[in-house]
Amino acid sequence: MTAEYSAHHLQVLEGLEAVRKRPGMYIGSTDSRGLMHCVWEIIDNAVDEALAGFGERIDIVLHADGSVEVRDRARGIPVDVEPRTGLTGVEVVFTKLHAGGKFGGGSYGASGGLHGVGASVVNALSERLDVEVDRGGKTWAMSFRHGEPGVFAGPEPDSAFTPFERSSELRVVGKVARGVTGSRIRYWADRQIFTKDAAFHLDELSQRARQTAFLVPGLEIVVRDERGGADEVDETSYRFDGGISEFVEFLAPDAAVTDTWRLTGAATFTETVPVLQASGAMVPTEVERECHVDVALRWGTGYETVTRSFANIIATPKGGTHQQGFEQGLMKILRTQVEQNARRLKVGNDKLEKDDILAGLTAVLTVRLPEPQFEGQTKEVLGTPAVRQIVTNVVSRELTARFASTKRDDKTQTALLLDKVVAEMKARISARTHKETQRRKNALESSSLPAKLADCRTNDVAESELFIVEGDSALGTAKLARNSEYQALLPIRGKILNVQKASISDMLSNAECAAIIQTIGAGSGRSFDLAGARYGKIILMSDADVDGAHIRTLLLTLFFRYMRPLIEDGRVYAAVPPLHRVIVVNPGSKPNETIYTYSEKELHALLAKLRRSNRRWQEPVQRYKGLGEMDADQLAETTMDRAGRLLRRVQVTDAEAAASVFELLMGSDVAPRREFIVSSSDALDRESIDA
The missing domain is CATH 3.30.565.10 (Histidine kinase-like ATPase, C-terminal domain)
Incomplete structure (x- = not known):
């Protein structure tokens, strides 16, 4: 320098x-x-x-x-x-x-x-x-x-x-x-x-x-x-001949409240742009542009919002003027409709907010126009100012016509939509009131934590861990195996509710789901606040069998649907308990050696290695059917002690896969399940059926 x-x-x-x-x-x-x-x-x-x-x-x-x-x-x-x-x-x-x-x-x-x-x-x-x-x-x-x-x-x-x-x-x-x-x-x-x-x-x-x-x-x-x-x-x-209507059906994560509605329109606007003249000079010229708007949208029973916006088929993941206009048009029309139906909906003086309207919405928004203005070469944000009002006008006009329609289907679906957005508004107001009430309470007066929670002593969120364990038998062993300074335990009884097809009210009224939400302390759904979570790690500890995998999948579905920020932040883990315990016999007075394996393949490889070395092991090899079969020191050494345990971090894709499997196998749509069973029947090993 x-x-x-x-x-x-x-x-x-x-x-x-x-x-x-x-x-x-x-x-x-x-x-x-x-x-x-x-x-x-x-x-x-x-x-x-x-x-x-x-x-x-x-x-x-x-x-x-x-x-x-x-x-x-x-x-x-x-x-x-x-x-x-x-x-x-x-x-x-x-x-x-x-x-x-x-x-x-x-x-x-x-x-x-x-x-x-x-x-x-x-x-x-x-x-x-x-x-x-x-x-x-x-x-x-x-x-x-x-x-x-x-x-x-x-x-x-x-x-x-x-x-x-x-x-x-x-x-x-x-x-x-x-x-x-x-x-x-x-x-x-x-x-x-x-x-x-x-x-x-x-x-x-x-x-x-x-x-x-x-x-x-x-x-x-x-x-x-x-x-x-x-x-x-x-x-x-x-190849999809149905266009963005098919796209919405593909993206939608929940059951439908309304059909997929298509809102289309076009309008012209003028803008001043530099135009290259024959002389080589750039002259500011006012030109007329045409903007085409095409929107497909539907509301579902859930609270997730899935929106995709595009300008000339280029994805704009960070939105822009077209998305602002879309949301403005939705707000304008739905607020008007709620006010006009205030008596039937019993809304009083409360006002809809954007989150109330977007809850459960799946939408694909596309605009086509010559020479749109993007922010940067990566084209993530549309900046053409005139597009905002054009999209607002198209959405307002088309939705107004839908609400004014005399067709039976349209009248039924618009009524269901108003009921849904008002229910979301009331839930938001109720959650806010509850949170304010809880804040005013003295901690000594009331504790919202479940009685069966064995909490840890530390107040350091980053250090603390919550183990969600399967059953009281595993809880007893885990209590002896844990480090109570930073490891908390919450037992669940059997298999929790399948939240993939249950309503929010059913989920909240389920004792096991409610206990998990209360213990974590950050709320659920749209009101979930990651900063309020009481633990730095949430570890799912279930048996290494089919039922344990089932319980883990149910829990993952709960976290994915109602506490997704925990997964996105990398705080949810699955414990990996061993399947087998092999005691290798050492000659003389040398103490025997204990080796744990985590799969059948790993066990066979270990035994083959021991045979080649002419080493003996105690028969039979112990096969753990559940966490409750382990001694406390074994559980601590293999699954809970930070020095030797193995954890598998759950990614969003893992939770999405769990949710899609549950939608397929236990959802309300029967046809895909039947197709799956028929197509998979050839792969079934009849010898493995315990019957």
Whole structure:
């Protein structure tokens, strides 16, 4: 570092050099998230073509050599020469920042690509990129290394590379039938740019492909993963002709209160934008835009809110003006309807709040407009101001018509919706009143903790642990095995309520569920406050058998539906008690050795190892059927003592899987359960049935 600072200290980064120097500015990060963002940039260009009415299929291939290929059957990238630069359209698209067909030239009415940097950024951050274009009866090809055009000696990314010196060449490598058009882009991400652990995630790619297929009805997107070799190719095709109505049904986590309603409309607005004149000057010009709004929504029996918003099929996970307008329109109409039906609903002077209306709502909101304003290249927030009022007007008009409808179904469903939002409002007010009352009570006057809780002594939340144990027999052993300074115990009797299909009132009236919620002390549902949780770890300790797994799944479903922030914060764990206890006999006076195993496979491997070493063990090997069979010192050593125990942290995906299994096996919808039983019957081992 030096105090001197003059013009010769300044650097001017030319072209794609700026992208390689500061990739985070363009793709957000250089980990897996940034790597996936590069794929989205190429895919979104193909989807924009489909939105414009060209091409009905997109193929995404993850090759075994680490490259990604995106194929479409659209118009193909232009191959003629762009007059200003003297370069072919292919080279302009892949080497020039802020260049493309989406700056108002008439090629696209509404697209997700706006800044003209997507393809060129991917090229700059690639070790190698190959592009082939079918157009004009020929197949044209070009290759790049770190964004520079040239020729590779072989098909691998590390093949010898010769850059073009005087002029670039768009090669003709084949012929196609006249009228056949499309593009194929294959690239190898530059591992000098991305972190070592950055990887393409098939689940994330499939989720995005499914989402896009919902948003563009009739478009087929095929995801093919060849990374496992020729024998393990994974290929899935997505196509949904029902559009966002099907998307809502797919996303909805609960039983329906209303049908899926579709709210559509369009309006024009004006905005002042700089327009490039023939003279080369940028002149502020007032232009008229048209914004199309399409919303699908439904309310369910739960309290979770699932909303997805999109602008020109680009996901806006952080919302923006369109989402603000949507929520404003809902508030306006539902408040009006509640006021008009105040006597029937018995609401008094209480007012609906946004959370009351959004509880149980599943909605997909899409807007399409030319040149939307996004905040940043990652396009997570829509910023076009005029969209807010347009969306509000469309939602207000369509919902007003729905509430005014004389159709029997519409009248029934709108009445049920009003009952639901008012019930949510009353529950919120009641919960707030209860919390204020509890705060006013002196701790000595009343304790809301269950009598069967064996609490710990520490007040340090981060250090404390709550073990939810199965049955009183396990509780007795666990009391002797625990460290009472920081380990609390709460026994539950048998299997708790299946909250997947039970109402909130049924859940709260269930003694075991209520005891768990009271013990944790942070509330439940929408009123859950993570900061109020009394324990740093919640550990589910059930027997290592089928019933224990069943109880653990029931508990996970309770936490997932009503205390999800605990799981998201990584505070919920499953204890891993051993299955077997092997006492190895040592010769002479040397004490015997005790070894615990946690699966049948591990036991057999241990016994085989002992046989090879000519060592003996006491027969029979003890098989633990439940926690109550263990001595306190054994339970402490294997399951509770921090020095030697094994815990499995529960992720949100684990809880989602538990909830989906319960919805399938114990939910109210019979048809999927019957289909599962019939399709799984062939896999049943009849010898394992205890009958």
